[in-house]
Amino acid sequence: SGWDIGDIFGDIFGFSPEGRRRQRRGRDISIDLEISFEEAVLGTERKVILAKMAVCGKCQGKGAEEGTGFKTCPMCQGSGKIHETKRSFFGAFTAVTECGNCKSRGKIPEKKCSACRGEGVFPKKDEATIKIPAGIEDGQMIKLSGEGEAVANGINGDLYVKIHAQLHQIFTREGANLAMNLDIRLSDALLGAEKEIKTLDGVIKLKIPAGIDSGEILRVRGKGIPRERGGRGDLLIKILIKTPKRLSASAKKAIEDLRKEGI
Numbered sequence: 001s002g003w004d005i006g007d008i009f010g011d012i013f014g015f016s017p018e019g020r021r022r023q024r025r026g027r028d029i030s031i032d033l034e035i036s037f038e039e040a041v042l043g044t045e046r047k048v049i050l051a052k053m054a055v056c057g058k059c060q061g062k063g064a065e066e067g068t069g070f071k072t073c074p075m076c077q078g079s080g081k082i083h084e085t086k087r088s089f090f091g092a093f094t095a096v097t098e099c100g101n102c103k104s105r106g107k108i109p110e111k112k113c114s115a116c117r118g119e120g121v122f123p124k125k126d127e128a129t130i131k132i133p134a135g136i137e138d139g140q141m142i143k144l145s146g147e148g149e150a151v152a153n154g155i156n157g158d159l160y161v162k163i164h165a166q167l168h169q170i171f172t173r174e175g176a177n178l179a180m181n182l183d184i185r186l187s188d189a190l191l192g193a194e195k196e197i198k199t200l201d202g203v204i205k206l207k208i209p210a211g212i213d214s215g216e217i218l219r220v221r222g223k224g225i226p227r228e229r230g231g232r233g234d235l236l237i238k239i240l241i242k243t244p245k246r247l248s249a250s251a252k253k254a255i256e257d258l259r260k261e262g263i
Helices: 005-013 037-042 186-191 249-260
Strands: 029-035 044-055 070-072 081-088 091-098 107-109 121-132 141-144 159-165 172-174 177-185 193-199 202-208 217-220 235-242
Touching: 029 044, 037 159, 121 141, 121 159, 177 186, 177 193, 186 193, 186 235, 202 217
Parallel strands: 029 159, 177 235
Antiparallel strands: 044 121, 070 107, 081 091, 141 159, 172 177, 193 202, 217 235
C-alpha cells in the first residue's frame, strides 16, 4: 500500500500512463562559499558570479526571432507529446513522453532566435546576491529558490550555497555564546584591574574584580551570537593568571612578605 503506479513510471521514464507530465525544471546549482568568523556571527551579504543557463534576453525565452510567429510542431502535430512503445519489467506498453522537438509546447518558431538558436535559454554569467544570516554555522546550507539554471517552457532550478566559516584566533563558539581566554598578571588578580577587550562589536572595558581565581569566567551580556528569535548570546571570558618566571630582587622580597602574612 502507498505505492502509486504513476509515480513509478514517472521516476523511470518521466511520464505517467495517463500522459501526465511533470513540469520542466532547470538544474539546481550547488556552490561552496567561505566567509570569515565575524561574517558568520554578525551576518553579511555576498555577490557571486554564476555561469549557468539563463532565459534568453532577446526573445524572453520564447525561442522566436522578434516579429515572427510560431507554427505547429510537425513531430507531435501540436500535441506536445510523443507516443512511444517501451519495454520494462512490467512488459511492453505505449508511453506518452515529452516532444523533444518543441519541448512539449506543441509549436516551434517560424524563425529561430539568433541569440539562443530557438532554445529559449543560453549560457550566461549572472550575478546572484546571497544574504547570509547572523549566527550561521559552518557547514550550513542556504537555499535560493529560482536562482539555479533556467529551462525552456519550465521553471528555474534552485541555488544551494554551502557555508564554510573560518576559525578565529581569539574567539570560539559555544551555542549562542562566544568564548575567549584572557591572560592577566598575578598583581591584577590580587588587586583587581580594568582591561580593554576587543570584541566583534568593538572595544569594551572589562572590570576584573580583586581576588579572582584562575579559570574563573566573566560574562559580558549581549556580546555573543545573534539568536534567530531575537537577542544575543553572551561573551564568556576565561581568566588565566600568568605566573612570572623571573622576579627582581624587590619583587621577590615583596612576595616573601606576602607569604609571611599568609597570602
